[in-house]
Amino acid sequence: MKKLVLGAAIAAALTATAAQAAISVDANGVPVINPADTNILYLSGASAAEKFIEKVITDTSVPAVDKICDTSKKMYKFQDPGAISQYAYLCERATTNPAVPSNKANILIYKRSAGGSAFGVSPIVAEANGNTAAATIEFLKISSACTVTTPALAGALTKISCAYDPADATKHVVHIPDFGISDVDPGQFSGNNAPIDSSTGSPYENVTIDDVAKLTVKSASALTFGVPVTKNLYFALQAAQKSTGAVPATCVVGDETEACMPSLSSAQVASIHAGAIVNWNQLKVGTVGLYDWVNTPANGASAYAPGAPYLHTCRRENGSGTQAQSNIKFLADPCTAAAAGTQPAGDVGALGLGEGEGYPMIHENNSSGNVDLCLNELQDGTNAPNAFENTYGVRWAVGIQSLEKSTAAATKYRFVKLDGVAPTLANVVKGKYRDWAENTFQYGNTHVFSSNSTENTALKALTNAIIKSSGAPEVMAALNNGFSHTFTTAKGAYLAVPTNYDPQPNGAFLSTRPVNPFSHATSAVSVDNCRVPSIYNNGAIGSGDTGL
Numbered sequence: 195m196k197k198l199v200l201g202a203a204i205a206a207a208l209t210a211t212a213a214q215a216a217i218s219v220d221a222n223g224v225p226v227i228n229p230a231d232t233n234i235l236y237l238s239g240a241s242a243a244e245k246f247i248e249k250v251i252t253d254t255s256v257p258a259v260d261k262i263c264d265t266s267k268k269m270y271k272f273q274d275p276g277a278i279s280q281y282a283y284l285c286e287r288a289t290t291n292p293a294v295p296s297n298k299a300n301i302l303i304y305k306r307s308a309g310g311s312a313f314g315v316s317p318i319v320a321e322a323n324g325n326t327a328a329a330t331i332e333f334l335k336i337s338s339a340c341t342v343t344t345p346a347l348a349g350a351l352t353k354i355s356c357a358y359d360p361a362d363a364t365k366h367v368v369h370i371p372d373f374g375i376s377d378v379d380p381g382q383f384s385g386n387n388a389p390i391d392s393s394t395g396s397p398y399e400n401v402t403i404d405d406v407a408k409l410t411v412k413s414a415s416a417l418t419f420g421v422p423v424t425k426n427l428y429f430a431l432q433a434a435q436k437s438t439g440a441v442p443a444t445c446v447v448g449d450e451t452e453a454c455m456p457s458l459s460s461a462q463v464a465s466i467h468a469g470a471i472v473n474w475n476q477l478k479v480g481t482v483g484l485y486d487w488v489n490t491p492a493n494g495a496s497a498y499a500p501g502a503p504y505l506h507t508c509r510r511e512n513g514s515g516t517q518a519q520s521n522i523k524f525l526a527d528p529c530t531a532a533a534a535g536t537q538p539a540g541d542v543g544a545l546g547l548g549e550g551e552g553y554p555m556i557h558e559n560n561s562s563g564n565v566d567l568c569l570n571e572l573q574d575g576t577n578a579p580n581a582f583e584n585t586y587g588v589r590w591a592v593g594i595q596s597l598e599k600s601t602a603a604a605t606k607y608r609f610v611k612l613d614g615v616a617p618t619l620a621n622v623v624k625g626k627y628r629d630w631a632e633n634t635f636q637y638g639n640t641h642v643f644s645s646n647s648t649e650n651t652a653l654k655a656l657t658n659a660i661i662k663s664s665g666a667p668e669v670m671a672a673l674n675n676g677f678s679h680t681f682t683t684a685k686g687a688y689l690a691v692p693t694n695y696d697p698q699p700n701g702a703f704l705s706t707r708p709v710n711p712f713s714h715a716t717s718a719v720s721v722d723n724c725r726v727p728s729i730y731n732n733g734a735i736g737s738g739d740t741g742l
Contacts, residue, residue: 215299217268217284223342224354225270225284232300233656236333238371239314240515240633241279241307241561243417245598246673246688250664251283251303252351255672260663261288263301271351272336274358278563279308280334293659295652304333307561311515314374315383315636319401321370322408322638332366334358373637373657377417377515378522378723380636381406385528386538387518411636413721414664416689416710418597418630419519420609420617421463424573426498427590428608430488431456433495434479447495450608450680457611464524466507466592469539469554474503474590506555506591508568509538516562519631520594522723529724549586557582562595569593573606597687601679608680619686623703623710624736632691632714632721635661665694667707674708692730693721701736711735
């Protein structure tokens, strides 16, 4: 009886309307965080999903019933000014979403992207196994030392810069994350996908079946990935493939429409990421190497030539979900024992090797933002004071990114086709484009959420509200409007998953309700990104230009 009374009391507290407490600011306009009127959550993981998380929390286009923040009020975004891998979002709670707890007026959500998806899994597993020391990680520190960089306006994000340094205790806070997000399911973080402990240089322990059993894992969405290449390489490939007929002869070099996009095959991408291609002349245009072909004036593509023929790759580090999905899709790692023979190549800096020494120039980056920096500087031959050290000049480079990374005329890189298919949501839904993964949220079954108190029950409710909103097709549609690309007028990176929502009839793609009919799960087993995706629950494959 006592448990029933306590449960009713907690339920009443959660549904009671908290007195609205407007967010107060100091003399410099920096918000003052008051835990008494603010539900505070710590989220870590997947840097590729950074924009996705931001939009779910703060975007004005999210349907009212799915909103987390009241987007008509002032909202605040805190971020580190350096590597751009730590964020926090402060707002007044949305009163239109019944799943958002009303015990407190405001919401503060820390989002750590440093270390990528590994930190959406490893600390969660560590806490579930009783290792609180390993579960405690660094987050951004919000204080009066932060600086407002954009004006505070209702319905918009006020940006605030906060100095961050994981080695300086005055410039970070430590906390056990309440939940994590990863680009692939937690069971994939083993072998080459296991994260590296920066303090020892050794891999963390593999995530096991027993570890996963200690977590609550919830599918979030299907995220489409692509193969980005520096802009000069894009146009060089376009010119070369136009000469061989792979790109239509009617295309003009520089045309960025889908019909004129150059392409790399899955085998070529696998060779690049396995370190089997060192020199761009290993890719042939007829009988001539690509680098030599472009440097032949008669071919009219010399303007796109790099300073040297050495291949550069801007990849992610071990433990990144973006890297893990790439390893899964192109190298079958860790899906089969045979994958050990084609491991992803490691960082050239760690090996102390330079160009011309017979090794591909692999640059590991700890966030998707740093992959951008790597591609940008190699395209322009610049070396700005940031996380990537470009001592090479202008080079052709290949990267790994999700379609959350929008491209525009001014962008330094472009996505190419894969096996002749453009990376669009419609092509994923038709079963034509293969480079996508199902991401997941997870939290420990014994996390503080399980404590029977009003505060912790509210935090669990808020966490589940974020997860629920993150997966709704209408939310996917609203978020996709923010992800645009030069090769298509159709925007987007995300699809809702069929394990949570029914696809459109006949397997059709509908941008206003984007649901993937394919899944790496079945009606009997949960998502496993090593499993070849198939139509879920006896659904339908779309007709039209699917080749059927």
